[in-house]
Amino acid sequence: MRRFQNSIWVYGDYRNYFQNRVTLQLLARAVELAPEIDADVCAVIFGHSVDDFVGEYIAHGAQKVYVIDHPDLKTYSSETHAALLTHLSRRFSPEIILIGATDFGRELAPRVAKRLGTGLTADCIRLSIDDNGLLIQTAPAFGGNLLAKTVTPACRPQMATVRPGTFQELPHNDDAVGDIIPVTMPEDLPVPRARLMRSERIPKRAQRLEDAQVVVCGGRGMGSKTKFKKLFELARLLGGEVGATRPVVYSNWIAHDALVGQAGKHVHPQVLFSFGVSGAIQHTAAIADADLIVAINKNPEAPMMKMADTAIVADANQVCSSLIRELKRRIRE
């Protein structure tokens, strides 16, 4: 009997579709990896009236989409989805299953891995295939201070959750064709022991620090509460948000919800300004995802200055004032 065609599966996580395109991002990476193990790229999706998403997955690289469409699947339930994904995986034996590391994905994946008796790596930021055709899964540990490379040598499928934003989705291809494989809902599906009673989308808040594209972080080096307030003006000019280190928050220069650190907010802006921050590891772990870090500190040896893309050796407070002046001049023009 002919062995099953190798396949890489991507779990279709569509609940937050417009904000979170991790499924499409994973399809793109699966398309890149598939030739190395001679595999098909497949998506799996569970829900009710999900045709639009099925089309999207095909347009973004899926060659096959397994669909279980049923009115009972209107709401997300990790227990039900775990049962369904396990069921499909046992039936079709994929080589690899990739799941977006959303909150839901990170709850679902370990349950599926457990049921299938296979390995799982959490929150990967790199995926590659080694010479033996094994999936090398690279994930951060210790607050991003370390990276660990993991493989699952003997058990199948190889499973990983992948951090959203790690890979670029492919452009939408209207001409793409793929097989849609409807699968009937298994009849012996157990009643979930955890039932969703209410689910409401959290209203879009005023811009949140953790979503801001520009973050202005201030530390003790700003000098005083009064001087620290200048950062708000700078943030306003930049359309960004103000974050702070623990000493600043404890000195009541700013409210506690501005704390950027392991015990506070993690930020991932395009640009992060860091004024007078020395850079304790609890703080730097929470800003490591920023694309561009500009640090201003009198002490060139401060850890914050070492991790910055641009380290400005100067008085934080003076540079802040000067930057405000210059930005006002340029933006007015």
Place this chain on the structure above:
Amino acid sequence: MRYHFVVCMKQVPMVSELPWDSRSGRLRRDLADGMMNPACKHALEAAIQLKDRHGARITVLTMGPVMAEEILREALAMGADSGILLTDPKMAGADTMVTSFTLARAITRECPDFDLVLCGCHTSDSETAQVGPQLAEELNVAGVAYVEKLDLQHHTVRLEREADDFLETIEMDLPGVVTIATQRYTPRYASLGGLQEAFDRDSITVIDAQGLGLTPEQIGRNASPTRILDVYSPAAQKENIVMRGSAKKVVEDLLDQFGDQIAAAIGKDLKPNG
């Protein structure tokens, strides 16, 4: 009804002082001081608050080296009633799959009457967040991750959580497993008197693999489906640009070199006049 809560916890290296052997590029875990994983403290706090309201017995459970007894004692000082330490060199190197298997075995043998297992939502070292959900599977009970608030109602528990921009209310049957998010249940400090007492008490049970009826093939690295190939520091120190001079000069330098990138982020033009 008097509940029985089991809080699973892990001793992790203190993150502020990771001893790093730069020559071998390895973490010297043996040199790092251990501490209770911060998220586990939140889980314990949630259990203690429930105990204060409803009355309960709290058992804290950990798997780790002999020194992991420290965190169990700390947990006793915070308000737990008894502790179980699973320790055996053969248990070392377990991945989440095998860890949850081993913990589940201890729970079914030592705490068969448990109502609720509480775990931290993730550990600060390996950060997988997988043991809690896998424990629910292994125990074959309900499980919900990232719980912000618990409300016990006889044989069910009403849970609130924030997941992927949704605020969810979930009703979960007991017994069950939850992992606790770190927003709401801010852990108390152990009092100094509590710590003294925690070390005077005879409330810790130490169990090895044999005590759990497990063979070496079932536990530790041997039984784990995953293999770690390498752990390394990504801090391949990016070359950074250093600017010096007057405040005016450095601001001009900054905007000269990064003006475009900053302009793109803020969606405004930052070109100087002319």
Place this chain on the structure above:
Amino acid sequence: MDFNPCMKHKVVRQAVRDFAETEIAPVVYDLDREARFPWDIIEKMRPLNFFGLQVPKAYGGAEVDGISYAITIEELSRVSAAIGLCISVHNSVGAYPISAFGTAAQREKFLPALGRGERIGAFCLTEANAGSDAGGVETQAVREEDGFIINGTKIFVTNGGVCGLSLVFAVTPQEQGARGGSVFMVEKETPGFSVGEIEDLCGMRANPVSSLFFENCRVPLENLLGRVGDGMKIGLAALDTGRIGIAAQALGIAQGAFDASVKYAKERHQFKKPIAAFQTIQNYLADMATEIDAGRLLLYRACAFKDEGRPFGTEAAKAKLFCSRLASRVTNLAVQIHGGYGYSKEYDVERYFRDAKVTEIYEGTSEVQRVVIARGVLSQPR
């Protein structure tokens, strides 16, 4: 002989360090700069038994062992010497004398409130003309029918500005056989009791060290601690435990300065390498580490003697003398390692440097410690 810290002491150290670094460290700069006593932090410390370290369990205290006590003071002082000082003084010369010399009724009356930190304790010995020489005390307590009337002025009272209960050393010239002076417990509500201005000191600025005034302060008979004439005995006993506290405090300051120095020496680059690569800096760090280690061993031995119920006065004096002096040396080197930055208030070592000095002065100057030690040495049979 086991030199490994036991699990309990390791956990106690970690717990206090966690509290100090999370709750105190972020504001320690402000507290020093503004000379502000942190009531909000005190509020958090109350339920954690920081004020009942040496108060017996029967009175709601934690009754910790001597080494746990030293570790607690050490770890607080590693972050904030001023808060370490508050706790040390409160426990060792505020609460301890009442546990040791108070009647059952006195203990019942005062210890629970002290143990919960509702009243902060202070011990008042020093006066304008009496410091190391307790014989020069001029504060007088005059016997009335149902109590004593106290008159006098005490200076440099640690916790003075915030004390709820002060133990006042006074002479009672009218009384028979009262050469040793006597100790009275004065509650802050007592009419005639008032707090002077907070001293403007070089270090320990977050501790409200002040003068205390006693003007016709009437205290009932039951506020006399021990008997008339027991003052010197009580004072000396209190100072023996007090010295353990101050030694622990000095050690904590030194440890804080040392930790900051190691971190800085690894970070700071000169001539294209970290200054820790230079042998001179290594020598400094080696000396600091050795002294701190030696001091810690002396201190823990004194604590162990105390826990075993053996006389520990000489051991405590040796620990206090050695630790306070090493604190001055270590903080001095810490500033040196930090160079110009070390002289700036931006860096913690500047504060450690100022805080360290007074440990050589209060609760018995280094000179007095030597007297105590010499007395012990010379009284040994040879």
